[in-house]
Amino acid sequence: GENVEQHPSTLSVQEGDSAVIKCTYSDSASNYFPWYKQELGKRPQLIIDIRSNVGEKKDQRIAVTLNKTAKHFSLHITETQPEDSAVYFCAAKTGGFKTIFGAGTRLFVKA
Amino acid sequence: DAGVTQSPTHLIKTRGQQVTLRCSPKSGHDTVSWYQQALGQGPQFIFQYYEEEERQRGNFPDRFSGHQFPNYSSELNVNALLLGDSALYLCASSGGGGPEAFFGQGTRLTVV
Numbered sequence: 001g002e003n004v005e006q007h008p009s010t011l012s013v014q015e016g017d018s019a020v021i022k023c024t025y026s027d028s029a030s031n032y033f034p035w036y037k038q039e040l041g042k043r044p045q046l047i048i049d050i051r052s053n054v055g056e057k058k059d060q061r062i063a064v065t066l067n068k069t070a071k072h073f074s075l076h077i078t079e080t081q082p083e084d085s086a087v088y089f090c091a092a093k094t095g096g097f098k099t100i101f102g103a104g105t106r107l108f109v110k111a
Numbered sequence: 112d113a114g115v116t117q118s119p120t121h122l123i124k125t126r127g128q129q130v131t132l133r134c135s136p137k138s139g140h141d142t143v144s145w146y147q148q149a150l151g152q153g154p155q156f157i158f159q160y161y162e163e164e165e166r167q168r169g170n171f172p173d174r175f176s177g178h179q180f181p182n183y184s185s186e187l188n189v190n191a192l193l194l195g196d197s198a199l200y201l202c203a204s205s206g207g208g209g210p211e212a213f214f215g216q217g218t219r220l221t222v223v
Contacts, residue, residue, distance in 0.1 A: 006153075042216070043214040044154065097161075099156055101153035101154045101156075
């Protein structure tokens with residue numbers, strides 16, 4: 001069935017370092033890949049997204065890459081700051097209207 | 112604009128009872144999706160409503176049902192509650208086929 005796998009489950013980096021979170025999806029008809037940040041006790045917030053006709057997208061310190069052939073997509077955060085600490089979810093919108101989320105990556109940025 | 116709002120914020124129910132959760136989408140949005148987020152997990156898609164119809168459903172039993180009203184607000188109903196239904200229930204709205212950029216703050220349901 002449809003599935004999104006996300007790695008790692010926990011990531012700890014030093015302030016100023018980069019963080020990379022990787023996801024794979026199973027449904028080749030998936031065409032939209034959003035990333036959400038969820039702070040403790042708060043709602044998920046869309047931070048960046050990419051469509052299947054684009055290979056890379058960047059927004060300030062955040063970038064996302066997509067490899068449709070391998071069905072991989074990744075989130076890259078550069079110059080990490082303590083306020084980047086949160087749980088990050090990747091997701092894939094299937095060929096229909098369903099969005100499948102990964103299990104999440106808990107990012108810790110140490111000052 | 113209040114964004115996506117959900118009510119209630121917290122709810123405690125007993126096994127076997129029924130519950131109704133409510134969601135008001137962001138102004139201008141016509142599509143509402145519901146998700147279940149268990150502790151420490153990613154949101155799981157329950158279903159999506161558009162033009163007052165359920166247009167896609169995730170892998171949830173028929174105990175989970177919903178409704179969308181002419182003003183685009185939506186309800187999620189869960190019958191015969193089980194302990195395993197305890198979770199944060201989120202709704203997200205979108206419009207014009209756009210992304211689900213806006214989530215509500217969620218309803219924390221505890222089944223005892």
